[in-house]
Each structure stands twice: as structure tokens, then as C-alpha cells.
Amino acid sequence: MTYAEFVKAEAGALNFEKVSAKIEDARGKKALVYCHDDPDGITSGIILKRLLEKKDISVTVKVPTTMELEESRLKKDIVNHKPDIIFVADKATMGYYDAYADIHDNIIILDHHPLLGEELKRVTVVNPVLGAYQRCSGSSVAHMLASFCGAVDRSDDIAALIGLKGDWAIEPATEDISDYVKPFYDGVKEKYAWLLNKIDSRPTMFEVKQRAKTTLLNQAVEIIFALGGGGFQYFYNDRDKELADVASGRFAFDNLEEWLKNPQPFSSEGAFIGAFPDASRAKKIFEYYLSDWEKTASLMHKADIVKTVDATDIYLFKGENVKLMPMVGSVVLYELPSDKEDVMFIMFSDMGGKGVHFSFRSRTGKLHCGNFAHALALAFQNAIGKEYASGGGHPFAAECRTKKEFPVKEIMCIFEEKLSAL
Secondary structure, three states, rough: OOOOHHHHHHHHOOOOOHHHHHHHOOOOOOEEEEEEOHHHHHHHHHHHHHHHHHOOOEEEEOOOOOOOOHHHHHHHHHHOOOOOOEEOOOEEEHHHHHHHHHHHOOEEOOOOOOOOOOOOOOOOOOOOOOOOOOOHHHHHHHHHHHHOOOOOOHHHHHHHHHHHHHHOHHHHHHOOOOHHHHHHHHOOOOOOOOHEEEEEEOOOOOOOOOOOOHHHHHHHHHHHHHHOOOOOOOOOOOOOOHHHHOOHHHHHHHHHHHHHHHOOOOOOOHHHHHHHOOOOHHHHHHHHHHHHHHHHHHOOOOEEEEEEEEEEEEEEEEEEEEOHHHHEEEEEEOOOOOOOOEEEEEEEEEEEEEEEEEEEEEEOOOOOHHHHHHHHHHOOOOOHHHHHEEEEEEEEEEEEEEEEOOOOHHHHHHHHHHHHEE
């Protein structure tokens, strides 16, 4: 099946006709786009912005540091920007988003995360995993929509590849490509062979099952992770006064968007980062990132097994203000000793007065990380308030965070109760 045939086949389930009509109706008007601050969210936002601008729509993009879109933020931005159409890209598919139809009558949720909560009926949803789970990305869904609307080019192709790699739906270094995105990948892999071919170079955060080969795509996406705070707000504005204003994924969004206006092949990660409009500060951020990576990895190897259940060894790591925790943990996961079918790696970071962060990683998803994280978040919400905790994700990777100070002893009691229930 060609990519064009695949997009046509998926169009009905993904509401492409409805969304395309909404976009056409918005010509000459204003759009507001929210996107997650990780590489997939950033590229989803870029693809949507490019699509809407090609349709003569004025676009404002917001890159909040929160995963889910808060009601208060939405209300404030609607007052300030008065949008005619709103896209919420790669920011989860939450049942409570349906109530946002009372705030604005033209909201489109474009996502690839499993539904959390009740079915959405009053806002338009574009999400291929509302049924069976499959690996894909927000960027690939945005690219499919743009393709359906007849508005894609090489910039959108590369943006989609960056998002797919960022959310682990493709792994060109090991030729692990999700079935759902194969029509797209197979259609572009020869055209972008320079980006996807295996190379002998510095391994990245994505080389988890092997560290011998990487690709320029993997290296480029790791750079976007670093510049955007890794999707978890790991910034370096407290270390260098030149980085004082880098406090959100906007820095990564702006630099990548500008590069994608005329993307040229590059031969090294240094050449890629050097082509950004703010290359000097980008290089500084990436150097801090690499230094933090080594420090965190050395700590994580001291994790302990806390339980074995369902042929899965569960390791727990605890620390304070741990930098790059989820990304480093994805690599360390495969270095933890085990003779069981699977390993789940649970990482905990006490962020002081800013709350706590749990990160979950699994080799095979035998124990569903996303379900555990969501159940833990619900328990925290009951203890400290709905607006102060969130969590969820995929079978292989998930996060749970609290957003205000709460006794760590009580947090760990709740966690241990959920752990014992597995």
C-alpha cells in the first residue's frame, strides 16, 4: 500500500474530511495551535503551522511546559488571541477536554496517546490509537492530515521523521519500524537515506538495545530534545546568563522551524546544530546536556530490584533533582541485570518545592507503564487536588508528576501501595 493509499484508507477513522472542511472555513482567519514541548510535539506544531499558513490562516503557536492543556490557559489565550480554530497537538487525549467545547466551539485534538477518561464527543478528535494501541507519533498524524489536504513537502517529511524518532515509533539504526507508519517511512527512506543510514558515531539516547550504530536522524532528534528541555523542562538558564531566557520548548521550536524552511543535508551533529539561527546558545545547551547525561547515568546504575511480578523484575531508582531522568533511564533500562522476561525501571526524583517526578520504562511493556502512571496520578490527585498531579503514557514509557510541595514520605506511601497492588 502506498502512503497516499494509506492516508485515504485512514481518513474516515481520523475525521480528515471534517477537519479539512474546518481548515478551509478558517481561510483568512486566525488559528491557535498548542503543542507539547518534546521533539514530537514541536514537529507536530510545525507541520500544523505550515499547513494552516498555506491555507492563508494566521497562526499563533504556544509551547506550554505542561503536558495537558489547562482550562485556565485556554480561556486566557482565547481572550488574548481570539482564534477561529484551535488545534491541541500531542498534548494527550483527555476525557475532560470535552468540556472545553463550552469555552470554544472549534477545537481539534490531534494526538497519538491512548484515551484517558470518557470518550470525547463534543470536540473533534484526530487520533489513530483510540482503538488498538499502535506506535506512531503526533508528527506522523499531522503529516497525514497535511497530505490529505494536499500540502506537504520535504520540510514536512523531515519534521515527521524527527517526531517519529522522538517518540520511538521508528528506529532506523536497528530497522525497527512500526507497522502503522511503514507506508510513510517506506515512501521516504530512499529520498532521505543520508539522514537514515547507519553510521559509526557517538551513540545517542535512542541507542538502547545496541550502542554500535546510530544515524544522523537520531543525533538530530537528541539535539532537539536537549534544546527543548527534553520534554521535561531540563533547562540550563541557572548555569549561564546567556541562557537566562531559555525556559520553554519555544527555543527549540523557533530554531527547528527556521532550519526547516530550507533543510539541507548535513554530515554530523555539529553541522546540524551549527545551521541553527541561534547556534552559539544551542551548542552551549547541548554541551550541558551531555555533561548531565554522564552524571545521571552513573547514579542510575545503583538502582535496586524492589519486586518481581508477572515475570518482570521491577527496579527502583530514587534521587533529588535528577537531570534528564527519563531519557537516561531509557538506556540504563537495558543495562540492568535480569534473567526475567521483562524489566520495568521506575525512577523517582524529588524536585523540592516543585513536586516529584516518577518516570516508568519497560523493555517489552508486559506491565503497562501508562496504566501504572495514570493510576498513581489519580491517587495523588485524591490526596493533593486534581490540578496538582498528572500521569499516563504508553505501555513502554510513561510519566507521573506532582506540581506542588507535599511530604515525600506520604508520596512514597501512596506509591508503595500502588506497587504492592501489582
